[in-house]
Amino acid sequence: MTETPTEDVTHDGHHGGHHGYMSAKDDYLKRLRRIEGQARGLQRMVEQDTYCIDILTQVTAMKSALESVALALLEDHMSHCVLDAARKGGVEADEKISEASAAIKRLVKS
Amino acid sequence: MTETPTEDVTHDGHHGGHHGYMSAKDDYLKRLRRIEGQARGLQRMVEQDTYCIDILTQVTAMKSALESVALALLEDHMSHCVLDAARKGGVEADEKISEASAAIKRLVKS
Amino acid sequence: MTETPTEDVTHDGHHGGHHGYMSAKDDYLKRLRRIEGQARGLQRMVEQDTYCIDILTQVTAMKSALESVALALLEDHMSHCVLDAARKGGVEADEKISEASAAIKRLVKS
Amino acid sequence: MTETPTEDVTHDGHHGGHHGYMSAKDDYLKRLRRIEGQARGLQRMVEQDTYCIDILTQVTAMKSALESVALALLEDHMSHCVLDAARKGGVEADEKISEASAAIKRLVKS
Numbered sequence: 001m002t003e004t005p006t007e008d009v010t011h012d013g014h015h016g017g018h019h020g021y022m023s024a025k026d027d028y029l030k031r032l033r034r035i036e037g038q039a040r041g042l043q044r045m046v047e048q049d050t051y052c053i054d055i056l057t058q059v060t061a062m063k064s065a066l067e068s069v070a071l072a073l074l075e076d077h078m079s080h081c082v083l084d085a086a087r088k089g090g091v092e093a094d095e096k097i098s099e100a101s102a103a104i105k106r107l108v109k110s
Numbered sequence: 111m112t113e114t115p116t117e118d119v120t121h122d123g124h125h126g127g128h129h130g131y132m133s134a135k136d137d138y139l140k141r142l143r144r145i146e147g148q149a150r151g152l153q154r155m156v157e158q159d160t161y162c163i164d165i166l167t168q169v170t171a172m173k174s175a176l177e178s179v180a181l182a183l184l185e186d187h188m189s190h191c192v193l194d195a196a197r198k199g200g201v202e203a204d205e206k207i208s209e210a211s212a213a214i215k216r217l218v219k220s
Numbered sequence: 221m222t223e224t225p226t227e228d229v230t231h232d233g234h235h236g237g238h239h240g241y242m243s244a245k246d247d248y249l250k251r252l253r254r255i256e257g258q259a260r261g262l263q264r265m266v267e268q269d270t271y272c273i274d275i276l277t278q279v280t281a282m283k284s285a286l287e288s289v290a291l292a293l294l295e296d297h298m299s300h301c302v303l304d305a306a307r308k309g310g311v312e313a314d315e316k317i318s319e320a321s322a323a324i325k326r327l328v329k330s
Numbered sequence: 331m332t333e334t335p336t337e338d339v340t341h342d343g344h345h346g347g348h349h350g351y352m353s354a355k356d357d358y359l360k361r362l363r364r365i366e367g368q369a370r371g372l373q374r375m376v377e378q379d380t381y382c383i384d385i386l387t388q389v390t391a392m393k394s395a396l397e398s399v400a401l402a403l404l405e406d407h408m409s410h411c412v413l414d415a416a417r418k419g420g421v422e423a424d425e426k427i428s429e430a431s432a433a434i435k436r437l438v439k440s
Contacts, residue, residue: 019159019160019161019162025156025157028156029153029156029157032149032152032153032156033149033153035149036146036149036150036153039142039143039145039146039149040146042142043139043142043143043146046135046138046139046142047135047139049129050129051129052129052183052184052186052187052191053187053209053210053213055183056180056183056184056187056213056216056217057213057216059176059179059180059183059217060180060213060216060217060220061220062176063173063176063177063180063217063220064220064329066169066172066173066176067173067220067328067329069169070166070169070170070173070328071321071324071325071328073162073165073166073169074162074166074321074324075317075318075321076162077162077163077166078298078302078317078320078321079314079317081162082298082302082306082317083306083313083314083317086302086303086306086307086313087306087307087309089307093303093306094299094303097295097298097299097302097303098295099163100163100298101291101294101295101298103163103166103167103170104291104294104324105291106166106167106170107166107169107170107173107328108287108290108291108327108328109284109287109440110170110171110173110174110177110439174439177438177439180438181431181434181435181438184431184434185427185428185431188408188412188427188430188431189424189427192408192412192416192427193416193423193424193427196412196413196416196417196423197416197417197419199417203413203416204409204413207405207408207409207412207413208405210408211401211404211405211408214401214404214434215401217438218397218400218401218437218438219330219394219397220329239379239380239381239382245376245377248376249373249376249377252369252372252373252376253369253373255369256366256369256370256373259362259363259365259366259369260366262362263359263362263363263366266355266358266359266362267355267359269349270349271349272349272403272404272406272407272411273407273429273430273433275403276400276403276404276407276433276436276437277433277436279396279399279400279403279437280400280433280436280437280440281440282396283393283396283397283400283437283440284440286389286392286393286396287393287440289389290386290389290390290393293382293385293386293389294382294386296382297382297383297386301382319383320383323383323386323387323390326386326387326390327386327389327390327393330390330391330393330394330397
């Protein structure tokens, strides 16, 4: 959304367009940096012999933040890539649905 | 497990303030550093406009690595802190079980 | 897929069409009956004082079977209802994506 | 909890062959019957061509109820079988912890 036309010309990726998460790129980077910070915080906790249960609580919070990133990526992907493919029709739409379903399955079963 | 008797005297057990994961501290730090690296790798993927589904696959792998750390911490905690409390008996044993159960619940329901 | 035009006239549900899972209705019923049987099997195990861990193993198997039903329903829903809405375009397509995303979120976070 | 002293004499403890969930047997049976009912309700929903997302919501509720049963069984198991083994000491305590940890892992990773 904040992309200039020049950038549009440069990275004209999938189907001449952008991936689902492009408009929220900065938001994803911010969330992932925070998650990276949580990983470093966990190392400090282990180094300082923090009580196991307190470390576990932080691991759970980090897992939850990561799942939220996955769910947001998935929604963006469906709103853009999947919808675009569906509008164009043809076999590509079915392939996009199968691919997204497989990603959801890996996330749920992991 | 790799502790020498001398170390045993110095850090005398869990009652002297040590937790279940102490013997595997280096292993946890290595795993958490790798997870921190995965968080940085995800940022690079977003910056380079990697395809959404490929990012999701990496997020799922990172979530799985984090869950494995949680499960290892939990097992270490039960093998040390919970067992120690149980051996001493009394109300503390029940409290440790409740506390561990609550941590498991947060992990499963998160 | 195996539906005759006559059936199309009779159950003209959503948007003059069928829900995503219609073509696989018998398959879903079979899976749900098996899951119902697992719930009865668990009651027998409790009545017969089966060892806790063995009951837990069965509960995990049942949870996994249920998740597989959820994932199959989701894929059918996206292949039919969501794709149909996307082809027609307009705001309804976005609503279907939001609705499916919310369902995925509930499943992952539950 | 609702056991009378007479019953206490009859089923004396877990060493006489009883499991962690014994005192709450009726509660588990009630919860499992409700879950069995949810499985039947889902079959009715499929038969009546209920909208996919509404079925998914019920599947998620049923999965959540099942997970709560698993977590309750696990806590009962740890409060009784694992604590008992820990009090007696020896290798059996470690085996019980490993066994419970493996069950938790299957539940989390399923």
